[in-house]
Amino acid sequence: MHISKHIDFIIVGQGLAGSAVALQLLKRHKKIMVIDAASTHAPSRVAIGMFNPITGRNSVKTWMADQLFPYLHSFYKSAELQTHKRFFYSxxxxxxxxxxxxxxxxxxxxxxxxxxxxxxxxxxxxxxxxxxxxxxxxxxxxxxxxDTLGYLEAVRTLIRARGTLFEEVFDDELLDVEETGVHYKGYSAQHIIFCQGLESTRWFKWVPVxxxxxxxxxxxxxxxxxxxxxxxxxxxxxxxxxxxxxxxxxxxxxxxxxxxxxxxxxxxxxxxxxxxxxxxxxxxxxxxxxxMHDRRPALGTHPEQKRLHIFNGMGPKGVSLAPYFSDILVQSIENHRPLNKDVDIERYKLLYWSPSTRI
Ligand SMILES: Cc1cc2nc3c(=O)[nH]c(=O)nc-3n(C[C@H](O)[C@H](O)[C@H](O)COP(=O)(O)OP(=O)(O)OC[C@H]3O[C@@H](n4cnc5c(N)ncnc54)[C@H](O)[C@@H]3O)c2cc1C
Structure with a gap:
């Protein structure tokens, strides 16, 4: 008889986006499995890693700075405490x-x-x-x-210790999606969150990254x-x-x-x-x-499959956007809290979601 291992969340991708989601879920004592192929040129691996609330040609306060910046300071400091590593330099x-x-x-x-x-x-x-x-x-x-490389490595070590890590390519074809959860390679999870950057799962091809x-x-x-x-x-x-x-x-x-x-x-x-x-x-x-074309992150739940979620579109500001919005996404999954329209993938549904893109 085939017995599957039960977990709460599968996360695909462990760049800045997937790492932030993983930390949010571990903080909530969730059982997680992370699948990441760690490609050398993933932007999270080459990023300068800088965060700055006053940006742009006209040097103006960046979008949502008053929320994002206090949040990111406490998020990365707490990640340093959890992992016993130094990677955040204020x-x-x-x-x-x-x-x-x-x-x-x-x-x-x-x-x-x-x-x-x-x-x-x-x-x-x-x-x-x-x-x-x-x-x-x-x-x-x-x-x-x-220090993005130091951070990714520290989070990876934490995932190995407190969850499951597959250092390999995620295969879309092996994912079974049901109303009650998803199944992948002998694991059953309540939810799966795709944090793949430019790589896209077939389920979210219509979100134009x-x-x-x-x-x-x-x-x-x-x-x-x-x-x-x-x-x-x-x-x-x-x-x-x-x-x-x-x-x-x-x-x-x-x-x-x-x-x-x-x-x-x-x-x-x-x-x-x-x-x-x-x-x-x-x-x-x-x-x-x-x-994303509007320079806002893209997060949310699949229009028909409520167990599938995406966290993407960090653009040039993954270091400052990922901490706050990973929290927002996890809250929306857990408490069915509606997402802000600026970041919800719903904004692409009318434009790109059609029967031909449905799976
Ligand atoms: C030159 C450069 C400088 C930058 N400087 C800054 C900066 O100073 N400050 C800042 O905030 N941002 C900066 N950025 C932007 C920042 O790097 C991005 O916002 C961020 O890295 C995006 O993270 P991500 O996790 O969404 O994507 P990614 O980094 O692409 O991570 C996705 C991960 O998913 C994995 N993956 C994808 N598909 C699969 C699959 N099928 N199976 C298994 N694994 C998979 C990939 O291997 C990768 O590890 C910079 C980017 C560049 C290119």
């Missing part, structure tokens, strides 16, 4: 001004209640002789970086400051003294798998506009961010 970000007008603009924003929690200080004169910051600059707080290519360079220099520098590119310290990651490029049109000369030149040009020190380039890396 450090300031320095953004040199490019004009007196910009300096004035930030002087007025510094008394605006919308920004006051995020501004640490403003320099009206150059702060560092290794930087091109003639007009001074702005120091932001609630910024920092996640787009590849947004990014490249970064890793440099070595004499500058050893525990601060992120940003103007055009992010320059983020790595654990070893003098090592920095510089990035990233954004391209929705370049679909080539691999590093490019064009991206390298773009990054070097922007870096040279920002820094006054010499450096050597150690390596260059690439990956495709799983992005």
């Amino acid at each position: 450090i300031p970000l320095y953004r040199p001004f490019c004009s007196i007008e910009e300096q004035n603009e930030w002087m007025s924003r510094s008394v605006d209640p919308i920004y006051k929690d995020y501004i640490d200080k403003i320099f009206t004169r150059p702060w560092h002789d290794a930087l091109k910051d003639n007009f001074g600059g702005l120091v932001l707080r609630q910024t920092g970086y996640l 787009l590849p947004l290519k990014g490249e970064i360079i890793c440099i070595q220099c004499d500058l050893c400051e525990n601060i992120i520098v940003n103007r055009g590119v992010y320059v983020v310290p790595v654990n070893q003294a003098g090592s920095w990651r510089v990035g990233a490029t954004y391209s929705l049109t370049d679909q080539t798998r691999g590093i490019t000369e064009k991206a390298r030149i773009e990054l070097i040009t922007k870096l040279n506009e920002l820094v006054a020190f010499s450096y050597t380039i150690q390596s260059q890396e690439w990956g495709f961010r799983p992005t």
